[in-house]
Amino acid sequence: MNTLQKKPMSRDAMLTLGAAVIGLVLLFVFDSTFDRFTMQIFKLCAINIILALSLNLINGFTGLFSLGHAGFMAVGAYTCALLAMTPDQKATNFVLQPIAPWLLDLHLPFLPALLVSGLIAGFIGWFLGVVALRLRDDYLAIATLGFSEIIRVVLTNTQSITNGSLGLKGIPRYTTMWWAWGSAVVITLFLVLLIKSSYGRAFKSIRDNEIAAESMGVDVFGMKVLSFTISSFLAGIAGGLLAHYLTTIDPKQFIFLKTFDILLIVVLGGVGSITGSIVAAIVVTISMEALRFLDGPLNLGFMVTNGVPGLRMVFFSALLMVVVIFRQQGLMGTSEFSWDSLSRIGLLPKRGPKSGKGGE
Amino acid sequence: MLSIKNLSVHYGGIHALRGISLDVPAGKIVTLVGANGAGKSTTLNSIMGLVKAGGGSVCWNGEEILGSPTKAIVESGIVLVPEGRRIFPNLTVDENLSLGAYARTNKDEVEADRERVFGLFPRLKERHKQKAGTFSGGEQQMLAVGRALMSKPKVLMMDEPSLGLAPLFVGMIFDIIRQINAAGVTVLLVEQNAKAALEVADTGYVMETGTIIFSGNGKDLLVDDRVRKAYLGEA
Numbered sequence: 001m002n003t004l005q006k007k008p009m010s011r012d013a014m015l016t017l018g019a020a021v022i023g024l025v026l027l028f029v030f031d032s033t034f035d036r037f038t039m040q041i042f043k044l045c046a047i048n049i050i051l052a053l054s055l056n057l058i059n060g061f062t063g064l065f066s067l068g069h070a071g072f073m074a075v076g077a078y079t080c081a082l083l084a085m086t087p088d089q090k091a092t093n094f095v096l097q098p099i100a101p102w103l104l105d106l107h108l109p110f111l112p113a114l115l116v117s118g119l120i121a122g123f124i125g126w127f128l129g130v131v132a133l134r135l136r137d138d139y140l141a142i143a144t145l146g147f148s149e150i151i152r153v154v155l156t157n158t159q160s161i162t163n164g165s166l167g168l169k170g171i172p173r174y175t176t177m178w179w180a181w182g183s184a185v186v187i188t189l190f191l192v193l194l195i196k197s198s199y200g201r202a203f204k205s206i207r208d209n210e211i212a213a214e215s216m217g218v219d220v221f222g223m224k225v226l227s228f229t230i231s232s233f234l235a236g237i238a239g240g241l242l243a244h245y246l247t248t249i250d251p252k253q254f255i256f257l258k259t260f261d262i263l264l265i266v267v268l269g270g271v272g273s274i275t276g277s278i279v280a281a282i283v284v285t286i287s288m289e290a291l292r293f294l295d296g297p298l299n300l301g302f303m304v305t306n307g308v309p310g311l312r313m314v315f316f317s318a319l320l321m322v323v324v325i326f327r328q329q330g331l332m333g334t335s336e337f338s339w340d341s342l343s344r345i346g347l348l349p350k351r352g353p354k355s356g357k358g359g360e
Numbered sequence: 361m362l363s364i365k366n367l368s369v370h371y372g373g374i375h376a377l378r379g380i381s382l383d384v385p386a387g388k389i390v391t392l393v394g395a396n397g398a399g400k401s402t403t404l405n406s407i408m409g410l411v412k413a414g415g416g417s418v419c420w421n422g423e424e425i426l427g428s429p430t431k432a433i434v435e436s437g438i439v440l441v442p443e444g445r446r447i448f449p450n451l452t453v454d455e456n457l458s459l460g461a462y463a464r465t466n467k468d469e470v471e472a473d474r475e476r477v478f479g480l481f482p483r484l485k486e487r488h489k490q491k492a493g494t495f496s497g498g499e500q501q502m503l504a505v506g507r508a509l510m511s512k513p514k515v516l517m518m519d520e521p522s523l524g525l526a527p528l529f530v531g532m533i534f535d536i537i538r539q540i541n542a543a544g545v546t547v548l549l550v551e552q553n554a555k556a557a558l559e560v561a562d563t564g565y566v567m568e569t570g571t572i573i574f575s576g577n578g579k580d581l582l583v584d585d586r587v588r589k590a591y592l593g594e595a
Contacts, residue, residue, distance in 0.1 A: 198462065201451070201458055202459070208449055212447065
């Protein structure tokens with residue numbers, strides 16, 4: 001993706017603009033032609049893009065192996081749902097124990113609720129970051145994994161705030177295609193700019209060599225916390241979108257396996273590539289549905305199976321193993337999409353002598 | 361002028377620096393030589409604020425910088441080329457150089473310095489969009505030096521720049537050190553290759569187990585019997 005360049009529009013800027021227009025038209029077409037089921041999957045693609053990108057920011061670009069994403073999603077999902085539901089909707093949910101009175105009347109429109117859920121998830125991420133980012137590698141992974149489980153246990157046991165293990169039902173279906181894809185596009189652009197800024201360079205320098213980064217004057221700890229906070233913020237936003245997409249949430253959805261689903265996307269796409277995460281998020285989300293036949297009865301010619309629920313996940317496990325053995329860098333490695341790369345593989349005509357450096 | 365007084369550093373119970381003092385006059389090349397574990401790298405790292413010092417003082421143009429954050433020290437004009445070519449392998453040459461200028465804000469000056477570094481190392485210019493991890497050891501060391509120069513240093517500290525390099529590159533690195541110094545940058549050089557280091561240095565300090573055992577003019581130390589015996593491997 002390219003930012004606009006100086007003076008007459010460059011080839012890249014025109015191509016980017018063209019792609020944006022085509023993308024917008026496609027969204028309109030999809031919105032009017034897709035049936036409801038296809039639309040749901042299409043929306044889920046966008047939510048998974050946000051999740052994969054936010055996890056890639058810490059794991060891929062900053063090089064911190066964090067496994068706490070499900071927890072931040074849960075915080076975002078619950079915050080957004082509780083803020084955007086009307087007092088009536090909330091009251092009907094809380095049957096075991098009435099909802100805390102201060103929460104009952106707290107009601108916000110969808111956008112502010114979504115932003116608040118991001119902010120709260122971000123704040124919790126910041127807090128966890130300040131504490132846990134003193135750890136490295138596996139220890140950090142264990143600490144974040146544990147923290148995400150703590151969040152889930154807290155959600156299960158705060159009956160008067162979260163309705164405990166009963167979860168929340170009848171959440172308004174606010175996550176339209178425009179909300180889902182709009183958020184995904186805005187967040188992608190934000191991350192592209194962030195990665196290209198000096199902050200992004202600092203993140204990548206920490207990933208590549210912490211000691212060298214430190215001796216260049218990079219505030220290593222501060223930058224790690226910043227990256228972690230931004231990532232949690234985005235996970236919170238995605239969680240909020242997810243809540244209003246699924247319309248029911250309960251703590252069990254946010255067990256640590258959810259983190260591994262996202263990690264799968266990040267690893268398949270390429271740890272440290274925005275393009276890779278986006279492509280892998282779409283492919284994995286669609287495959288999850290397309291491969292659903294694997295769970296049902298299968299006629300293998302010589303025998304007929306009775307249907308093994310979860311067999312399609314075996315496919316992804318196998319795929320992950322193949323990738324880890326044969327293509328460790330994933331689909332894209334740390335490279336990004338660029339118009340130049342298209343002309344390099346012959347899909348676009350080569351351009352004339354280029355002006356020194358500029359858009360990548 | 362960078363003046364270090366009575367600097368001491370502990371790693372747990374180990375006394376890595378036992379109160380060393382040395383002066384690095386402006387515009388000179390000063391070298392610290394000594395065997396493994398003598399405390400040479402620790403000296404550089406504690407000047408940069410990467411290692412917490414136990415006591416003493418580091419005075420830079422009359423100001424105490426010991427205890428300042430690394431970024432402030434880089435901004436004040438001291439930079440370290442860390443040991444073992446710690447470049448950023450997944451980043452391009454351009455990005456590596458930009459990180460060298462991390463503490464700077466004036467973009468035009470940074471771009472001018474980028475051109476200056478490319479002038480010094482034409483190899484880097486040819487491959488400015490390539491990932492640094494694909495470079496040979498010598499090229500990586502040049503990038504590490506170029507990256508340090510991007511911070512516009514007044515004092516360039518180099519930790520074992522010749523370590524693990526082919527002899528041809530060792531010669532080139534010492535030529536570059538002379539060139540950088542001729543352009544007015546003070547150099548504090550840590551080397552195990554004592555002979556090469558003392559040949560370029562104005563002043564040499566010889567370290568052993570956390571103390572400076574003696575110092576003197578670079579050329580004089582080269583012929584000093586104690587140095588020859590201990591570090592140059594001559595009988």
